[in-house]
Amino acid sequence: MTTRYRIGRCLRGLAHIAALVALLVFIIFPLVWVFMMSFKGPNDLVANPPRFVFRPIIENYAAVLQLDMDYSKLGIYTAASVDFLAGYRNSLVICIGALAMSLLLGLPSAYALARFEFRFKEHLAFGFLGMRFVPDLALVIPLYILFRQLHLYDTKLGLMISYQSFMLPFIIWTMRGYFQEVPKELEEAAALDGCSFLGTFRRIVLPLTAPGLAATAALAFIFAWNNFGFGLMLTQVNAQPVTVKMLGYITYTATLWGQLAAAGVIIIAPQLLVGVFIQRYIVRGLTYGMQ
Amino acid sequence: MPSSVSGRFRLRLGARSRRTVSRLLVFGPSATILAFLAFPILLALWYSLTNYKLTNVAGPQLIGLDNYLYILKDPQTLDRLVTTLKFVLLSLGIELPGGFAVALLLNRESRGIRALRTVVLMPMMVPFIVAALVWRTMMAPVEGVLNYGLSLVGLPPSAWLGSPTTALPSVVLIDVWTQIPFVSLVLLAGLQGLPREPYEAARIDGASEWQLFRYLTLPLMTPFLSLISIFRAIETFKVFDIIFATTKGGPGKSTTTLNIAAYREGFTYGSMGSALSYVFLLALLIVLVVGVLTMLWRRSSRLTSE
Numbered sequence: 001m002t003t004r005y006r007i008g009r010c011l012r013g014l015a016h017i018a019a020l021v022a023l024l025v026f027i028i029f030p031l032v033w034v035f036m037m038s039f040k041g042p043n044d045l046v047a048n049p050p051r052f053v054f055r056p057i058i059e060n061y062a063a064v065l066q067l068d069m070d071y072s073k074l075g076i077y078t079a080a081s082v083d084f085l086a087g088y089r090n091s092l093v094i095c096i097g098a099l100a101m102s103l104l105l106g107l108p109s110a111y112a113l114a115r116f117e118f119r120f121k122e123h124l125a126f127g128f129l130g131m132r133f134v135p136d137l138a139l140v141i142p143l144y145i146l147f148r149q150l151h152l153y154d155t156k157l158g159l160m161i162s163y164q165s166f167m168l169p170f171i172i173w174t175m176r177g178y179f180q181e182v183p184k185e186l187e188e189a190a191a192l193d194g195c196s197f198l199g200t201f202r203r204i205v206l207p208l209t210a211p212g213l214a215a216t217a218a219l220a221f222i223f224a225w226n227n228f229g230f231g232l233m234l235t236q237v238n239a240q241p242v243t244v245k246m247l248g249y250i251t252y253t254a255t256l257w258g259q260l261a262a263a264g265v266i267i268i269a270p271q272l273l274v275g276v277f278i279q280r281y282i283v284r285g286l287t288y289g290m291q
Numbered sequence: 292m293p294s295s296v297s298g299r300f301r302l303r304l305g306a307r308s309r310r311t312v313s314r315l316l317v318f319g320p321s322a323t324i325l326a327f328l329a330f331p332i333l334l335a336l337w338y339s340l341t342n343y344k345l346t347n348v349a350g351p352q353l354i355g356l357d358n359y360l361y362i363l364k365d366p367q368t369l370d371r372l373v374t375t376l377k378f379v380l381l382s383l384g385i386e387l388p389g390g391f392a393v394a395l396l397l398n399r400e401s402r403g404i405r406a407l408r409t410v411v412l413m414p415m416m417v418p419f420i421v422a423a424l425v426w427r428t429m430m431a432p433v434e435g436v437l438n439y440g441l442s443l444v445g446l447p448p449s450a451w452l453g454s455p456t457t458a459l460p461s462v463v464l465i466d467v468w469t470q471i472p473f474v475s476l477v478l479l480a481g482l483q484g485l486p487r488e489p490y491e492a493a494r495i496d497g498a499s500e501w502q503l504f505r506y507l508t509l510p511l512m513t514p515f516l517s518l519i520s521i522f523r524a525i526e527t528f529k530v531f532d533i534i535f536a537t538t539k540g541g542p543g544k545s546t547t548t549l550n551i552a553a554y555r556e557g558f559t560y561g562s563m564g565s566a567l568s569y570v571f572l573l574a575l576l577i578v579l580v581v582g583v584l585t586m587l588w589r590r591s592s593r594l595t596s597e
Contacts, residue, residue, distance in 0.1 A: 019396055020407065027411055030468065033436060034425045048434040049442075108319045133577050134332060135529045137553050137570045141563050142334040145343070165331075226418035228532045233558060243420050257428055264421045275416040276409055282476065 031268075037261035042075050045257045060262035074258070084263055087245025094156050094241055095224040098163040099217060105164070106171035111201070113172065114179035115187075125176070128169040139165050140233045147234060154236040162230045167220050174219075178212035179205065215281030222271050242267055339568045345561035358568035367544070367552075368572075374459070375548040375573070379527045379580075381463045382470070387520055389467065390474025391512075397475065398482045408479070415472040423536035426465045427452065452537050455545035462546055465533050470526075474519055481515035482508070517588035521581055528577045549573040 037045060039056035047054075059073050064084050112118075113125050143162050144153065152158035182205050190200045206213070231241040246267070249260040275282070339358055341351035362368045397408055414422065429436050430451035438448040451461045489507055498506075531550050534540065540547035540555065547555075549569050557566030 016396070019392075023393060023396065024407060024410060026468070027414060027471070030422070030425045030429060031413060031417075033429060034421075037428065046434050049439045050434060050436045105319070108315075112319065132525055133574060133581065135550055135553070135570050135573050135577075136531065137550065137557065137566065138335045138574060139331050141557055141567055141570070142331040142338060145338070145563065146331070146334070222416060226416075228418060228420040228535075232535075233554075243418050246420075246424075260424060261428075264425060267421055268417050271416040272413055275412055279409060279412055282412065282415070 034261045034264050037257060038265045040258055040261075041073055042258065060258035061266075063259050064262045064266060082245065082248035082259075084242070084245055084248075084266075087240055087242040088266075090156060090239055090245075091225060091242040094159045094163070094239070095221050097156065098160040098167060098224050099221050101160055102164055102167035102171050102220060103217065106168050107175060109168075110172045110175035111179050111205070114176045115184075125173075128172050131165060131169045136165075136229050140230060144233060153234060154238050156239045158234055159230060159239055159241065162234055163224050163227065166223060166227075170220055170223065171216060174216045175209070175213065178209040178216075182208050212281060215278040218274055218278050219282065222274065225267075225271065335567050336571070338564055339571055341564050343562070343564040345563065351564065354564070358565045359572075361565065362568050362572065368569075370544055371547055371549050371552045371569075372576075374544070374546065375528065375550075375576070377459060378463060378466075378530065378546075378548055379524065381460065382466050382527045382530075383520060383523055385463065385467050386470050386474050386523060387516065390471055390519070391478050391516070393471060393475035394478035394482055397479050408476075411472050411475060413472070414469050415476075417469070419469060419532035420536050422469050423465055423533040426461075426468065427537050430461060453542065455543045458538050458542055458545045462534055462537060465537065466527065466530060469533070470523065474523065477519050478512065478515055481512055485511050513591050514588070517584065517591065521584050521588070524580055524584060525577055528573060528580070549576075 036052070036054075038060050039058070040051075040054055041057050041059075044051050044054040057073050059069070059071055062069050063071060063074065064082075066083070066085055109128075113121060139162065143158075147153040147155075147158045152161070186204050186208075187200050190204050191197075195203065226243065227241070228243045231239075231244040235241070235244065242263075246260060246263040249256040249263065338351065340353055340355060342354045342357075343351040393411065397404055397411065417425075432438065432448065432450055432453050435451070437451065441448055449461075450457050452458050485508070489511075490503060493503055493507060529550055530548065531554065534546050534548065534551050535554070538546045540551040550573060553566045553569035553573070556569060557563050
């Protein structure tokens, strides 16, 4: 009896470990693979069977970062026409601008929805959330038509405005939850002590919600950074974000897999690091504070 | 000036300015929602009733429900609807049980498990477009690493994205990779918040692990499972980036969802009016499905609370 029990436990432990290993491989292999690809030369990239051991080169990264060097190792597989750095700069400007915009508009709204009683409050709150039901195209198409008339098509400002459609609902719902957690008594006490409205917000509410706010802002930034559809349909050349720009490595004649992989690694590396730090807040953020 | 008077004075002023500020703050969200949400969507609804074409110099003309009638009559619409539903059902059918299994696996405290949780988070940080392109290279029919993996275990190679029968499941696989983190981390948060007492009581009564799962964990987790299925249903109906980056709707029509069809109609053929009719058909579908899911959720939570 005891040996059978022990064997059963042992088998269960093994199955558990096997499942964890399978999960780990499934999750991490694509990331490892793209990392390896980014260091492969043209022959190693198309080798059959695929090579796990190869002589790494840095030319893919150099080409993506548009450095001046000898690209003979890449052979014919270079695309000088892709201005990746411009895309990177665009993405930075657009995402920082869009984040500032959404915090400026979203934080007061979130606070009002958390603290004040007014008519249609819950309708309004769900109105923001209802945004998620609407397919992006229902916004992109009217914006495309409007932006062309308003000269906002293919501009960074236009993209910042369009990103509000997913950043605002996110900021408002998540921050509303954090604001609701601040004890009302603390704010009332501060007001009784003669603290002005803004003073209360700055001295009491903001410090108490700072970690949540930082994580929410980081997540909103990542959503904006990862966005592809809006940039695809609302820009042409000038304001293309990095996610759209990287498609330039897929040309009519060939796909420059090495440079595409290097571009991918450059795009995802910063957020993988940030993600580790805000891990604790991510679940809450992604369910719009519904937990 | 006696301090009590000044104190009262300041307090009153505070209350007054507070009211003004609160009014402004309440006005803010209404204005924002109008500017960013209601206006473009109303405009889109209007355009869906016109023959708006990018090439049409005369401008849009009102044609009533013609766009909707046209897509309802078009036999392709049914195919696209079916493809959309197939994608949603297949994705949710794998992501929800799979994510739950992963959450159960990770619901243990040890240094290794904690490190693994961080790893599981990673795909969530990767833009869909990058994830899709990475998987596309791995799914290459000849030199792709997935077919190499299949050959190592003695299985025949798959056409992956290249054939009408395997394209949809392949796209689903990519979607699963990007979504397992979200689903499993939300469910893990749920598992970690479960009360301990019922488990201890049931163990004393000699319940097996399976019974614990079936009669405690599953019912207790129903609210979380419902929440996540609603969230995921909304997003899978709207899937775009992954299909755009891999198959663009092909081969043939095998991965042409309503959303992809709408994109093609609008941005390839320039017919914004009929593109929008596809979009609103999709929106209607989402509202219906989410409505049904919410109803089921309410009913099940009423049952468990009784």
